[in-house]
Amino acid sequence: MADSLSESAKKQIHDDVYTNKPEITGFIGDLGLADVYRYENWLGTLKTFSKNDEDFVKNLNEIILNEMTDPRETLGIRSMVDNHNYLEKLSKEAKDKYLYYIDNYIKSYSSNEKASYINSKK
Secondary structure, three states: OHHHOOHHHHHHHHHHHHOOOOOOOOOOOOOOHHHHHHHHHHHHHHHHHOOOHHHHHHHHHHHHHHHOOOOOHHHHHHHHHHHOOOHHHOOHHHHHHHHHHHHHHHHHOOOOHHHHHHHHOO
16 A cells, blocks of 8 residues: 555655554553554554655664653564564664663563563564
8 A cells, every 4th residue: 555655645644653653551560462562563554654664764763762762662673673684774872772671671570471572582
């Protein structure tokens, strides 16, 4: 569907999706698979409506560096980063922040089986 739209329509959809990042609610130590799934789908939609892969990587850097408000978001980013080799495409600062947040979240909430499971799926 995205390929059949005009560039201006794609940009409008992209911008609307970008500004409506899903919120992960609840106690910081809790992480539901539905939250991760919703976040993964949000990123997938951003990727679909980005002009190109380079544009999506810019968005991903921006999200990690300036838009992440919860370390659990890194687990929602995990599959996109791993499945598309985006870790090496991120800026050094975004990569460092992403790895720091994911590592420290897993260490801080080691009893969160869902987070450990998601983190183990590399």
